[in-house]
Amino acid sequence: MIGLKSVVARAPGKINVSLEVGPPREDGYHSVATIYLAVSLFEDVRASERMDSEFTISLHPDSAPFADPETFPLGKDNLVVRAADELRRYTGVTMGADLEVTKRVPIAGGMGGGSADAAAALVACNALWDCGLNREELAVVGAKLGADIPFALFGGAAVGLGIGDQVSPMLLRRSTYWVLVPASYGLSTPEVYRTLDKLRADQDVEAPHEVDIDTVQALVTADVNALGLNLRNDMEQAAIHLAPEIDTVIGTGERLGAVRGIVSGSGPTIAFLAESKTHAEQLRTLINEELDVDALVVSGPANGAAVVNHHAVFRGN
Ligand code: ATP
Numbered sequence: 001m002i003g004l005k006s007v008v009a010r011a012p013g014k015i016n017v018s019l020e021v022g023p024p025r026e027d028g029y030h031s032v033a034t035i036y037l038a039v040s041l042f043e044d045v046r047a048s049e050r051m052d053s054e055f056t057i058s059l060h061p062d063s064a065p066f067a068d069p070e071t072f073p074l075g076k077d078n079l080v081v082r083a084a085d086e087l088r089r090y091t092g093v094t095m096g097a098d099l100e101v102t103k104r105v106p107i108a109g110g111m112g113g114g115s116a117d118a119a120a121a122l123v124a125c126n127a128l129w130d131c132g133l134n135r136e137e138l139a140v141v142g143a144k145l146g147a148d149i150p151f152a153l154f155g156g157a158a159v160g161l162g163i164g165d166q167v168s169p170m171l172l173r174r175s176t177y178w179v180l181v182p183a184s185y186g187l188s189t190p191e192v193y194r195t196l197d198k199l200r201a202d203q204d205v206e207a208p209h210e211v212d213i214d215t216v217q218a219l220v221t222a223d224v225n226a227l228g229l230n231l232r233n234d235m236e237q238a239a240i241h242l243a244p245e246i247d248t249v250i251g252t253g254e255r256l257g258a259v260r261g262i263v264s265g266s267g268p269t270i271a272f273l274a275e276s277k278t279h280a281e282q283l284r285t286l287i288n289e290e291l292d293v294d295a296l297v298v299s300g301p302a303n304g305a306a307v308v309n310h311h312a313v314f315r316g317n
Contacts, residue, residue, distance in 0.1 A: 006048040009124035011116040011152045011305035012038035013105035015178065015264040015271045017227070018215045021234040022207030024197055029147075029163045033208035035215060036148075036167075037300040038155040039178060043116040044102040044308070045080055047124035053096045055081045060102040067103035071186070082145055083118035084125045090141050091131045099124075108186025110239070110265030112148040119152035119305040127307050135304070139167070155304025157219060159211050174222035175299045176273065177280035179258065179287060181249055182294070183268035187242055192266040196238035228259035228273050239267030246270065249291065256286040 014036050022031040044060070057078050059067055072078070076085075080099050087093070099121060105113030122138045125131070133141070135153055142149030147164040157170045218226035240246045240263070249270050250261040257279070258272035272287070274280035280297045287295045 008309040011120035012302040013111040020208035031207040039298040045120035063103040079118040083121040106182040109269040115148035
């Protein structure tokens with residue numbers, strides 16, 4: 001028998017309380033000014049030691065039913081493998097790892113699930129290989145792969161500038177409660193951006209440089225009514241253009257008592273702001289009955305990527 005080290009790290013999905021999007025830049029990216037809120041829907045990544053330099057990727061059986069090999073790539077293009085490989089390049093480590101994801105965040109749902117997986121993989125492999133990188137250094141490695149990865153590492157709430165990768169943490173005094181309505185389909189983030197650009201073709205749009213201070217204030221103090229008035233997502237119009245049913249779902253949730261409904265990131269997941277935890281639970285029941293969906297209650301802020309479990313797995317040799 002040999003004892004192989006194994007580390008599990010957990011990272012949160014996110015919603016964007018505010019997402020302002022500028023015109024496409026020369027490098028193809030869009031400048032954004034956003035307020036991220038990490039919510040209590042988590043991805044787990046287990047990284048287990050290997051004696052060679054290979055990576056394997058698999059889905060844990062406790063993953064949500066939507067996660068299957070059709071939607072979740074089980075190869076080198078998975079962000080988990082790419083993040084582990086990027087960390088290996090950065091640190092000069094030569095070992096591989098067996099990587100297993102417990103998927104709970106909707107895939108292509110606008111909640112940064114892939115970014116959360118990458119952040120969890122960075123934290124798990126950093127511990128597995130004893131690299132000793134701190135969170136800021138892991139964020140530098142993560143930013144090479146995706147603009148939302150630094151935020152998934154830090155968690156909490158934050159202002160994101162640049163392409164969303166320049167993260168400034170915000171300290172919130174209280175939590176807010178949300179009902180998430182995942183869709184049975186995904187939307188491709190690049191396609192939503194392209195659609196937004198087309199819809200705005202005759203408009204003069206400026207690159208945003210800062211977030212709205214009233215929204216920050218409402219989130220910090222958990223002033224739900226003010227927050228409801230200030231929720232903003234520039235991508236919503238494009239997401240609705242691609243999937244018009246989003247508009248019906250938002251209208252239904254608001255009619256059933258949500259303070260406000262908004263598309264999360266590039267969609268199609270919809271986040272409904274509730275007045276309290278109890279209100280969120282009541283609202284979820286009403287939405288599930290009316291729309292025949294599996295809505296979830298989450299709260300934010302949630303913690304960023306961290307190790308949750310560290311032990312040796314014994315295998316026959
Ligand atoms: P974002 O809001 O960050 O733009 P998203 O949450 O809408 O992204 P993800 O689920 O992160 O979307 O991933 C989108 C696509 O990336 C998927 O369709 C899938 O093909 C690919 N992908 C690669 N690695 C992963 C991963 N670990 N989890 C989910 N999708 C992944």
